[in-house]
Amino acid sequence: MTPPAPELISTAHSPLTDPELHAWGWEIAVYLFLGGLTAGLLVLCGHALWRGRRSPASAPSFALASSGLPLIGLAAISLGMLALFLDLAHKPFVWRLYLTMQPRSPMSWGAWILVLVYPVLLAGVLLDPPSWLGARAPALTRRFRAIADHDRTRRWIGLVSIATGVALGVYTGVLLSSLGARPLWSSGLVAPLFLVSGMSTSAAIAHVVSPDHGERDQLLRLDSLLITVELGLLALFLIGLSSSTEAHAAAARLVLGGPYTAVFWVGVVVLGLVLPLGLQILTAAGRIADTPVAAVLVLCGGLALRFVIVFAGQTSHWSRP
Amino acid sequence: MTRLGMVIDTRRCVGCQDCVVACKTENRTPEGYHRDWITYATTGRFPSLSLLIQSERCNHCDDPPCVSCCPTGASHVHDWGGVVLITRDECIGCKACVASCPYDARYIHPDGYADKCTFCIHRVERGQDPACVAVCPTRCMHFGDLDDPESEVSRLLASRRHHTILPEAGTRPRIFYLE
Numbered sequence: 432m433t434p435p436a437p438e439l440i441s442t443a444h445s446p447l448t449d450p451e452l453h454a455w456g457w458e459i460a461v462y463l464f465l466g467g468l469t470a471g472l473l474v475l476c477g478h479a480l481w482r483g484r485r486s487p488a489s490a491p492s493f494a495l496a497s498s499g500l501p502l503i504g505l506a507a508i509s510l511g512m513l514a515l516f517l518d519l520a521h522k523p524f525v526w527r528l529y530l531t532m533q534p535r536s537p538m539s540w541g542a543w544i545l546v547l548v549y550p551v552l553l554a555g556v557l558l559d560p561p562s563w564l565g566a567r568a569p570a571l572t573r574r575f576r577a578i579a580d581h582d583r584t585r586r587w588i589g590l591v592s593i594a595t596g597v598a599l600g601v602y603t604g605v606l607l608s609s610l611g612a613r614p615l616w617s618s619g620l621v622a623p624l625f626l627v628s629g630m631s632t633s634a635a636i637a638h639v640v641s642p643d644h645g646e647r648d649q650l651l652r653l654d655s656l657l658i659t660v661e662l663g664l665l666a667l668f669l670i671g672l673s674s675s676t677e678a679h680a681a682a683a684r685l686v687l688g689g690p691y692t693a694v695f696w697v698g699v700v701v702l703g704l705v706l707p708l709g710l711q712i713l714t715a716a717g718r719i720a721d722t723p724v725a726a727v728l729v730l731c732g733g734l735a736l737r738f739v740i741v742f743a744g745q746t747s748h749w750s751r752p
Numbered sequence: 753m754t755r756l757g758m759v760i761d762t763r764r765c766v767g768c769q770d771c772v773v774a775c776k777t778e779n780r781t782p783e784g785y786h787r788d789w790i791t792y793a794t795t796g797r798f799p800s801l802s803l804l805i806q807s808e809r810c811n812h813c814d815d816p817p818c819v820s821c822c823p824t825g826a827s828h829v830h831d832w833g834g835v836v837l838i839t840r841d842e843c844i845g846c847k848a849c850v851a852s853c854p855y856d857a858r859y860i861h862p863d864g865y866a867d868k869c870t871f872c873i874h875r876v877e878r879g880q881d882p883a884c885v886a887v888c889p890t891r892c893m894h895f896g897d898l899d900d901p902e903s904e905v906s907r908l909l910a911s912r913r914h915h916t917i918l919p920e921a922g923t924r925p926r927i928f929y930l931e
Contacts, residue, residue, distance in 0.1 A: 435797055438794040439793050440791065441791040441792075454850040454851045455847060455851065518846070518847070519845045519864075520844075520846075520860045520864040521843050521845030521863075521864035521865050522845070524841065524842065524844045524845075524864075527841075527843075527844055530824070531823075533823055533825055535821075538821065538822075538823035538848050606848075609821060610817070610848070610851050611817060611852075611854070611921065611922065612851065612852050612853055612854035612921060613851060676920070678920075745851065748856075749854050749918045749920065
């Protein structure tokens with residue numbers, strides 16, 4: 432007969448008042464989502480800069496959509512950092528982040544990566560300035576137009592943008608996966624999962640804002656590919672956890688029959704990945720009209736993924752005797 | 753090198769919570785928060801039951817994840833004794849250390865900074881025992897230098913079976929429980 436599970440009573444966390452650790456709330460989930468979105472936008476913009484702009488017909492390169500993407504990125508990362516700031520419990524000391532570099536702390540790396548994100552996004556805005564900016568600051572836009580016309584410089588800025596985007600996307604995952612105390616997060620797949628999810632959400636936004644039909648079609652196919660990869664990574668993530676230690680398997684069970692099952696399978700997998708993928712395939716095949724519904728679903732799915740991972744992860748823990 | 757640690761005899765501990773009250777009094781932790789606590793684990797099937805009582809707190813691990821994840825260096829290992837401490841004015845309250853601790857030993861103080869057991873370093877540096885050790889009515893708690901083979905804690909560990917909490921978490925805790 433299987434021995435009964437030990438009955439554990441702790442005066443530290445009373446099951447009546449504090450059933451589990453919840454250090455991080457909605458702010459971190461929102462920040463990770465917006466950080467991932469910005470990471471994807473940086474990669475798309477960097478790609479556009481690398482391939483060359485203003486010639487979408489001869490060299491499709493998300494050139495038209497990219498003109499608005501850095502601005503969306505600036506808004507997204509600013510909102511994300513506001514959420515991050517709201518989460519801090521000791522706000523007057525936030526400047527302490529920038530007096531040091533802690534090489535073993537992913538959050539320290541993230542703080543410095545965020546410093547790089549702003550100038551790179553700003554360069555993206557200025558290298559292909561929106562018309563209202565061109566009208567108000569003609570000298571500035573002329574100067575940046577000259578830089579944009581210099582192929583080598585523009586390509587380098589594109590590469591820096593891609594590298595910054597990948598670093599930002601990967602860091603949002605490493606931030607969680609480095610915390611071995613929470614078994615759901617201690618998987619190396621969280622980082623690529625968040626990076627691919629971030630790129631997928633950015634492709635969805637680019638698809639909505641792009642004015643060019645050919646480019647929209649290209650972005651649709653890119654997003655379909657990214658969603659497929661994301662589904663694969665999610666499967667590998669859960670298989671990896673389930674076949675690891677009992678603590679990790681128990682963490683996986685939080686979304687495989689546990690309390691987060693419904694929101695994960697309905698919100699993240701079906702509504703956030705499978706349904707938009709189906710809509711995108713039908714759109715690409717010309718069976719249905721091109722609508723922003725799939726993009727909205729992808730964005731909601733990306734946000735739901737961060738919420739599930741952040742909240743379920745904090746519930747997961749190592750087993751006590 | 754001094755490596756401070758604690759040895760707790762689970763056969764003597766009766767779970768009276770004197771250590772919890774002493775810590776609250778000594779460190780004036782805010783209402784609703786405490787740096788140490790008692791766990792009561794009942795195993796087996798009636799009538800063959802066994803009860804394990806443990807006084808728990810920050811394990812001042814040799815490989816503390818709360819220190820490595822801290823983005824500002826506020827969480828640090830003290831120069832003397834290897835005690836894990838927090839510099840309040842460097843803590844931004846990001847809660848990464850709270851999430852990183854497999855023992856849930858940390859909490860966010862109502863004033864915003866992360867807080868936890870300090871091994872009563874202010875007492876230890878004056879040559880006194882931590883408050884929890886000093887008040888224990890069953891004398892089940894022992895404190896000292898784990899690197900000194902002649903210390904009471906080292907001799908107890910050499911002579912008795914013992915365990916740490918969640919060794920599989922890989923943090924190498926420095927609180928040992930005699931069985």
